[in-house]
Each structure stands twice: as C-alpha cells, then as structure tokens.
Amino acid sequence: MAVAARKASRSDAAPSAAKSRTARKTQSQAPKKGAAGFTKEQDLFAYREMLLIRRFEEKAGQMYGMGLIGGFCHLYIGQEAVVVGMQMATKEGDQVITGYRDHGHMLACGMDSKGVMAELTGRRGGYSKGKGGSMHMFSKEKHFYGGHGIVGAQVSLGTGIAFANRYRKNGNVCLTYFGDGAANQGQVYESFNMAELWKLPVVFVIENNRYAMGTSVSRASAQTDFSKRGASFNIPGEQVDGMDVRAVMAAGERAIEWARSGKGPYILEMQTYRYRGHSMSDPAKYRSKDEVQRMREEHDPIEQVRRRLIDQWKLSEDELKAVDAKVREIVNEAAEFATNDPEPDVTELYTDILK
Ligand SMILES: Cc1ncc(C[n+]2csc(CCOP(=O)(O)OP(=O)(O)O)c2C)c(N)n1
Numbered sequence: 156m157a158v159a160a161r162k163a164s165r166s167d168a169a170p171s172a173a174k175s176r177t178a179r180k181t182q183s184q185a186p187k188k189g190a191a192g193f194t195k196e197q198d199l200f201a202y203r204e205m206l207l208i209r210r211f212e213e214k215a216g217q218m219y220g221m222g223l224i225g226g227f228c229h230l231y232i233g234q235e236a237v238v239v240g241m242q243m244a245t246k247e248g249d250q251v252i253t254g255y256r257d258h259g260h261m262l263a264c265g266m267d268s269k270g271v272m273a274e275l276t277g278r279r280g281g282y283s284k285g286k287g288g289s290m291h292m293f294s295k296e297k298h299f300y301g302g303h304g305i306v307g308a309q310v311s312l313g314t315g316i317a318f319a320n321r322y323r324k325n326g327n328v329c330l331t332y333f334g335d336g337a338a339n340q341g342q343v344y345e346s347f348n349m350a351e352l353w354k355l356p357v358v359f360v361i362e363n364n365r366y367a368m369g370t371s372v373s374r375a376s377a378q379t380d381f382s383k384r385g386a387s388f389n390i391p392g393e394q395v396d397g398m399d400v401r402a403v404m405a406a407g408e409r410a411i412e413w414a415r416s417g418k419g420p421y422i423l424e425m426q427t428y429r430y431r432g433h434s435m436s437d438p439a440k441y442r443s444k445d446e447v448q449r450m451r452e453e454h455d456p457i458e459q460v461r462r463r464l465i466d467q468w469k470l471s472e473d474e475l476k477a478v479d480a481k482v483r484e485i486v487n488e489a490a491e492f493a494t495n496d497p498e499p500d501v502t503e504l505y506t507d508i509l510k
C-alpha cells in the first residue's frame with residue numbers, strides 16, 4: 156500500500172503527456188440513471204469508452220508486432236464491458252486496482268491514452284517515465300493503483316486501500332479486480348476474511364474470462380461459481396453477464412452501494428471472455444477457433460451497444476462513423492506520441508528506486 160501510494164505520486168508527477176489530457180469525461184462524471192435500461196446518452200458513453208479500449212488494444216498489439224513494445228503485454232479485448240460498466244457505477248474518489256491486464260482499466264479511469272501508450276513503448280512521457288511498462292502504471296490523480304504482475308497480489312493491496320478508506324472515513328470504495336486463476340490464491344481468502352470482519356468498503360470483481368493462461372476454469376477450480384467464493388466469510392456475491400455493460404453497471408451499483416453504506420465487501424463474478432491470447436506470446440492451443448468466433452459473433456459487448464444505438468436510438472451510420480473516427484484519432488495520436496517521444500535519460504536509472 157505504501158509502495159503503491161509512493162509510486163502513484165511519482166508517476167503522476169512525471170508524464171507531461173498524461174497531464175495534457177484530452178477533454179474526455181471520466182466515468183464518475185458519466186451520465187447516470189437507473190441501470191437496468193440505459194438512456195441514449197449512457198449507451199453512447201459506454202460505446203465510446205469500450206471502443207476506445209478496443210482500438211487502443213488493437214494498436215498496442217500492432218505496435219508490439221512491430222517491435223515497438225517490449226516485455227509483457229496482456230490485451231483486454233473482449234472484456235471491455237466489465238471495466239466500463241463498473242466505472243459507470245462509481246463516484247469520484249473510488250479507487251481501482253487490478254492485475255497485469257490493465258490498459259482498459261487505466262483508460263476507463265480517465266488516464267490519458269498518450270501517457271499509457273508511451274509507457275508501453277518505454278518513453279519518458281509514459282506514466283512511469285518509461286521505466287514501468289505495461290504492468291506498472293499508476294495515477295493517484297485518477298485513483299488507479301496499478302498494474303500488478305504477481306497474480307493475486309492486488310487483492311490484499313486493494314483490501315488495504317479499503318482499510319484506509321474506512322480509517323479516514325472518506326466514503327470511497329475500492330474496486331479490486333482479479334481473474335478466475337487468481338481466485339485460487341491463498342492471500343485472496345485472508346483478504347476476504349479481514350474485509351468482512353472489519354466491514355471494509357471493497358468490491359471484489361472477479362473477471363472470469365474462462366482461462367488462466369492456458370488452463371480452463373473447469374481444470375483448475377473445484378468451485379466454478381466464483382460468486383460463492385466468499386460464502387464461508389459471509390460475503391455476498393452474484394454472477395453477472397460481463398458482456399452486457401448494462402448488467403455490469405446494475406450489479407456494480409448494488410455492490411458499491413452495499414460497500415459504501417458500511418455493510419462490508421461484495422463479490423461480483425463477471426462472466427466474460429478474452430478474444431486474444433493470454434499475452435502476446437500465446438499460441439492459444441488450449442481452445443478452438445470456433446469457440447472464439449462464436450463469442451465474438453454472439454456476445455461481443457461493443458456490438459451489443461452498437462445494435463441498440465441503431466435499432467433503439469435510431470443513430471445513423473454516419474453518426475456512428477463520426478464516433479469511430481474520433482476514437483481512432485485519439486489512438487493514432489497516442490501511438491504517434493509513443494513512437495516519437497524520447498526514451499528516458501540514463502540518469503533516470505537511479506531515480507525512483509527504494510534505497
Ligand atoms: C504468483 C504468480 N504465480 C504465477 C504467475 C504466472 N501467471 C501469470 S498470469 C497467470 C494466470 C492468471 O489467470 P487469471 O487470474 O485468470 O487472469 P487472466 O490472465 O485470465 O486475466 C499466471 C499463472 C504469476 N505472475 N504470479
């Protein structure tokens with residue numbers, strides 16, 4: 156927690172690109188109404204946010220292929236509705252912490268796409284001055300606490316952030332995301348116990364994308380209903396269609412309200428799917444192409460909203476194209492910045508380290 160906070164203020168101070176933010180709304184300023192059905196504004200907002208994540212990730216994948224991004228790179232494509240729906244249920248001040256599949260979470264928190272992309276390419280305008288890479292970015296300003304490469308580590312850190320919220324009586328809730336694989340880690344259950352015992356304001360969001368690297372849920376988990384994982388600690392939970400941004404927001408509102416009102420933690424199992432490999436180096440031999448194709452064709456979270464915008468809200472193809480063009484422009488600008496920004500100076504080798 157202390158380390159995360161230190162890194163957060165450091166990286167906030169660093170990137171000039173991250174400071175020069177586009178005028179994009181963050182989700183805590185997003186249009187709100189009852190959650191079951193979205194208004195036109197909510198659908199448009201969700202569409203734009205999810206599309207930004209998708210296009211950003213596609214571009215990151217291309218840049219990785221071109222050798223511009225080194226190290227690990229885990230793409231979030233397919234899972235966009237989870238983080239966008241959850242952010243739409245938050246209020247300003249609520250924190251987010253997650254694992255290594257984190258670019259979507261950063262963008263959804265309102266972090267600048269230039270600063271994120273420049274960190275991927277290891278440039279000085281990146282959120283960690285080009286020294287952190289894909290899995291290690293933070294923004295205290297946007298309440299994003301990483302970016303963690305150790306599977307499950309963020310669960311105890313997120314519980315610690317929630318403890319700080321309770322101690323400071325600031326009314327904030329910490330959204331702590333982790334995967335189906337991470338859900339089998341021991342420290343998760345130590346955290347669950349303390350979170351319920353002390354009624355900490357934390358929502359545990361389990362992103363069940365059906366695989367942990369190449370291992371399917373049914374091969375690795377004795378209890379595959381992750382919403383029940385808090386049962387022995389009396390933590391309530393529910394399973395959510397994580398491909399439907401409206402269902403995510405509705406569940407997010409219930410869970411956040413529960414946590415904020417002092418009732419303690421809440422578990423949301425988001426049933427979702429990642430279209431790409433675990434990381435860029437995954438040949439994905441453990442699942443069939445048909446399975447991926449079926450999910451894309453029948454459950455794509457962005458396509459669902461796109462259809463509503465056309466059928467229900469009568470948006471024209473031209474109006475949608477204008478949104479797409481704007482998103483592409485933001486992503487292209489980020490890629491250009493991340494390609495041309497200089498690398499960190501060698502003197503930076505000895506800064507921002509624990510001595
Ligand atoms: C403590 C630890 N053990 C193993 C690994 C290697 N590892 C990286 S990702 C991963 C799978 C995690 O899967 P899941 O929690 O389902 O998240 P997803 O990748 O599906 O988002 C493993 C085993 C690690 N990084 N840290």
Ligand SMILES: [Mg+2]
Pocket residue numbers: 334335336362363364365366367368
């Ligand atoms: Mg997984």
